Amino acid sequence: MKKDLLILGFIVLIIVIIVNGTEFQTVDEYYLTHIDDIREDSQTVFISINCSEIYANWDMLDDNIKNSGYLPKDGVILDKTEYVLREGDTVFDVLNRAVRYNKIQMEYQGADMNIYNSVYIQGINYLYEFDCGELSGWLYKVNGEFPKYGCSSYVLKDGDIIEWIYTCELGQEYNLF
Amino acid sequence: MRRILSSFICIVILIAALSVNVQAESDSINKQYTSDDFYNIAAKIIDWKKQEIGTNGDYLICDKYLEKAGTTACDWYVIGMARLGIKDDYSSYLAVVKENIKSKYTLESKLSKVKSTEWHRAILTVNACRGNAEDLLGDGTINLVSDGIYNRGLTASLGKQGINGWIWGLIALNNMNYDIPENSYYTKEDIxxxxxxxxxxDGGFALSGKTGDPDITAMAIQALAPYYKNKNCNYNIDSVVDNAVMFLSRVQLENGGFQSFGTRNSESIAQVIIALCAINIDIQNDRRFIKNNNTMLDAIMSFRMNDGGFIHSFDYDNNNPESQPDKSNSMAGEQVLLAMAALYRYENNMNSLYDFTDINSNNIIDKSELTENDILFIHKSLDNVTSQDYSRAVSLLSKANNKDYQNRLNNIILKSDEIKNIIDTLNNDIYNVIYPLDKIGVSQRNSIEDLFKRYNSLSDIDKKYILYYDDLVTAKIKAESSQRSVIIMVILIIITIILALIVITxxxxxxxxNSLSDLYPNDEE
Structure with a gap:
């Protein structure tokens, strides 16, 4: 009788394990595959990508883009999303991770290919600089302000809010070529 | 005797005091720089740049530099050096730039979808290296001047990126005094x-807004300079330039410098120097550009660091603790280099910085003599070729005149190109297979295994070009552990069933x- 109860207990335990879908991993494996999990003590940042400004400047938008079918109706390419902040992460690192994880197209110029010594974002979601007038392009804000530095030079801290915005009224930045 | 002596001493003291005074006065006015000074400042910038990229050879244009040939990060240094007559390996640079442009021309966007300035910089670079921008490959297939300037409008507006496109289009057109054929999309007047x-x-020019910006104003002057006070043409731009010069004089700061977007910086001064040299203004003595006894040179030299390089600005950005205002910076160095070239040419009564009609090949070093190292490279086994060998092979091919060497180099170029394609495809496939990472399961195991095999077949050097290897490892672990989980689950289910059966039996x-003992209750007692 006691033995039966023991076995039954065992069965229940196994069923619980199966139902919970427990993973079987070593500690290293667990660390690697769960690096981006948000826990209570995780440091995180928020990122969003938005191109709604083009709707206010629709006349200036390149016809090819209008008909491309890639434009989100409300201009939201990526809604405000929380990501784990890894040690030394720059704005570019988080953007690059966010677009990869969400399979959003992006094209950029590497830091060693230009004179700014920083990565330069040319296009996101098939929307490129100058597609909406000569002052259009991708800019980013951190906590509501436009930093003066390239996105791969800006190191983030816990709680930072990054907004990538497609603007049609550039002029903040150096635009030598 | 005593009186004579004392009056003599008095006079000596007086003279000494006077001369000190005179010296102090001339110091406070400003130091007059000579063409040698400009050349030396420029040479120190090149030394700094060499140090930055990690070469200790005689020339800046080395294998490492050639890997990025044709980008903004490299082209302007080459242009600046060429205009100072500094000897370097321009022919290698030209060979690689030509090859890069040739391969970009196979794309629909060619050099750029929207930026005509990509062509303009290419024109200046090719010409600085004594190439031919109107017939890049010598077979009539690529005309950068037509595609990038007067017929650019057939693809996209020359000014799609804004005023920069028009300004640099004109600078590139002036570069070799190119003629625009009839029936072209733009005439010179249009531009x-x-x-x-x-x-x-206010007399200035800017990317946007209603207030002039010193950088853009300076560039506009650089573009219009050949037509300023020029009796041979009637574009009537004299007053435009005069007003722009007045604007610059007005916004010059008390320390002799300029600010752009609220930041005092070295590049703005550099652009203004290039502009004023192009219209023959002596920036060291013209009173319009001396403020509080400070010239633009006083201001620009304050951005110079001990290593010979220059910095962008002293302003520290509180938002960005990583900003290093005291570290020499490549953009600042490059633009000061161009300003020094402009001043050097002004002092020596040479053509202005961007007027290349006087260019000759004197500064191009003869590297047709292959070194032992080059010959080793040419003979390397094709199995050891990596994607990095491309630019070196292209540059050596431009020098080798031995048939066997040429064949070998062509094979290296082909192989290296092939590897580049393999890397691109692999990067693409990794991207398509592993994202989103949280959806990775057993079904992707085989394709991930295949990506890994392809990754491992690359050389160590080429592996560095695989962008998301870390994620690939994560995906592999995920796929493996979910497979392992499936196996364990199956085993557990089997065990459960067996255990259940045991319990049931x-x-x-x-x-x-029990039912037996009910029948024979006495047995147990």
């Missing part, structure tokens, strides 16, 4: 008109026993 029409009421047998 000049576009620039002139963008002058603001035991219960049954006990029931049997």
């Amino acid at each position: 000049i008109k576009e620039i002139v029409s963008r002058q603001l009421s 035991r219960i049954r047998s006990r029931k049997k026993k």
